[in-house]
Amino acid sequence: MSLIQIKDLWQIYNDRVVLENLNLSIVEKSFVSIVGPSGCGKTTLLRMLMSEVFCTRGSILFDGTNLPKEPTRERGVVFQRYSVFPHLSVLDNVLLPIELRSCRILGKILGSRRYNMKEEARTMLDHVGLLRAATLYPAQLSGGMQQRLALAQALIAKPRVLLLDEPFSALDPGTRADIHVLTNRLWEETKMTVVMVTHDISEAFRLGTRVIVLERPLADDPTKGARITHDIPVHPRTKTKTGAI
Amino acid sequence: MRLINLHPGKRGSKILAILPFVLLFAAYLAASAARHEANPDDKLLPTLSQMAIAMRRMAFTQDMATGQFLLWSDTAASITRLIEGLSISALISFVVGISVGMVPYLKKLLVPFVAAFSMVPPLAVLPILFIIAGIGEISKVTLIVIGTAPFMMRDLILRVEEIPAAQIIKAQTLGGSSWQIALRIVVPQMLPRLIDALRLSLGPAWLYLISAEAIAAQDGLGYRIFLVRRYFAMNIIIPYVIWITLLAFLFDIALRLIQSYAFPWFAGAKSQ
Numbered sequence A: 001m002s003l004i005q006i007k008d009l010w011q012i013y014n015d016r017v018v019l020e021n022l023n024l025s026i027v028e029k030s031f032v033s034i035v036g037p038s039g040c041g042k043t044t045l046l047r048m049l050m051s052e053v054f055c056t057r058g059s060i061l062f063d064g065t066n067l068p069k070e071p072t073r074e075r076g077v078v079f080q081r082y083s084v085f086p087h088l089s090v091l092d093n094v095l096l097p098i099e100l101r102s103c104r105i106l107g108k109i110l111g112s113r114r115y116n117m118k119e120e121a122r123t124m125l126d127h128v129g130l131l132r133a134a135t136l137y138p139a140q141l142s143g144g145m146q147q148r149l150a151l152a153q154a155l156i157a158k159p160r161v162l163l164l165d166e167p168f169s170a171l172d173p174g175t176r177a178d179i180h181v182l183t184n185r186l187w188e189e190t191k192m193t194v195v196m197v198t199h200d201i202s203e204a205f206r207l208g209t210r211v212i213v214l215e216r217p218l219a220d221d222p223t224k225g226a227r228i229t230h231d232i233p234v235h236p237r238t239k240t241k242t243g244a245i
Numbered sequence B: 001m002r003l004i005n006l007h008p009g010k011r012g013s014k015i016l017a018i019l020p021f022v023l024l025f026a027a028y029l030a031a032s033a034a035r036h037e038a039n040p041d042d043k044l045l046p047t048l049s050q051m052a053i054a055m056r057r058m059a060f061t062q063d064m065a066t067g068q069f070l071l072w073s074d075t076a077a078s079i080t081r082l083i084e085g086l087s088i089s090a091l092i093s094f095v096v097g098i099s100v101g102m103v104p105y106l107k108k109l110l111v112p113f114v115a116a117f118s119m120v121p122p123l124a125v126l127p128i129l130f131i132i133a134g135i136g137e138i139s140k141v142t143l144i145v146i147g148t149a150p151f152m153m154r155d156l157i158l159r160v161e162e163i164p165a166a167q168i169i170k171a172q173t174l175g176g177s178s179w180q181i182a183l184r185i186v187v188p189q190m191l192p193r194l195i196d197a198l199r200l201s202l203g204p205a206w207l208y209l210i211s212a213e214a215i216a217a218q219d220g221l222g223y224r225i226f227l228v229r230r231y232f233a234m235n236i237i238i239p240y241v242i243w244i245t246l247l248a249f250l251f252d253i254a255l256r257l258i259q260s261y262a263f264p265w266f267a268g269a270k271s272q
């Protein structure tokens, strides 16, 4: 069954059609990469999926019901930047989602309960290779480490779908290759549904189980919005091959 | 090399920093000496020893009327008012600033009001305060609050709005409620910024304090300066002004130290 179902979706900003009549369903446990030229509305689509902006027309169903009107825990995000909290240490950044869930009033846990949670957070940090940086603040991390932290933070909240907006585009090629391997591993372990927007075609194919291409038919015509021009399934065989690199 | 690329060394920097102070001091000494040469009874530019004698009297001799050591009782009175005023102001601004910055309904309700209120010249309100609250401590502290709170409030509202939208969205996707986001994301990031706002408010706070003391008080540094002005006692006024400046300077340093020790992440996050 599809987790996300987008039906007849339009997005129009001051007479400029950005997305035109989009239809898309995303099945659970798939990894959907969305590519397309700059300004075609990839981020807009993702922001609609996280309920930051709303569509002009059409509907989005999440697990069969209308998408909630505000961001929820079911839909985790990682942005290109500003994804982690600058005032919290690496460990506290990962601890935060657990604390928010466990203590509705303070959002902060003290005492012995905190100990178990810290263990959970440490395990997650170990997973993304940040255990040794646990006491540092985000400003002290490299870009790649910050994005790994952002992934860890989003994953520990156990969302049903993870929305990524060019999460790795600010990284240098070596770091990016490492984090691709990590992302692939995390996705295979958690079997989470992922929707990732990227500029990098090879990244889209390396990580995705399905690649969607968004494009405006006429770049200069404001009355013709972007639509899905290609919807390419990526075969698992080629995926494991490239994933192993 | 271009002027914009020339940097003084470590010692050079120190010398440069001290230089204006030394020059001002030397100019004063020269002018004072010249005037005393012409007229030994000159009161306008007292010599160092005249000021030292006056200050020794103010600091270490009991005042006959009140039985107090005036410099210290004045200092205590002024600093108490200043700290009371700034604390109340900071508290109100912090609570209002964060709530208004975060809640769209409150923003619509209060931003125009705060903007209009901040245009009221605080000193023009002083007579109203005296009539309502009398000439006691309350009106002086209130004047400092009225004079500094609107600025701090507007500053904090802007700082809250400066938090990247992505952070607030992210916090929501991690399951945070409005209250939790305020408590765990916004408040901790605003505390060091409140200290910045406080530092900027120190100058105005002293201004309003001294004005209020000059107009109606029985003690305080501002009161003393305006009292002895009647006798042309420059030998007291000048050291008092220097003392006030020094106090303001120490406050500023203290706030800066608190900021860097209590919020070690802040400097790094600001430069990113």
Ligand SMILES: Nc1ncnc2c1ncn2[C@@H]1O[C@H](COP(=O)(O)OP(=O)(O)OP(=O)(O)O)[C@@H](O)[C@H]1O
Residues within 6 Å of the ligand: A013, A014, A018, A036, A037, A038, A039, A040, A041, A042, A043, A044, A045, A199
């Ligand atoms: N809030 C808004 N108001 C008006 N126009 C907007 C708004 N948000 C986005 N747009 C417009 O929508 C179009 C798509 O923007 P979007 O950010 O989704 O592009 P994108 O595909 O993510 O581009 P990039 O690859 O450069 O990130 C752009 O033309 C942009 O100007």
Ligand SMILES: [Mg+2]
Residues within 6 Å of the ligand: A042, A043, A044
């Ligand atoms: Mg984008």
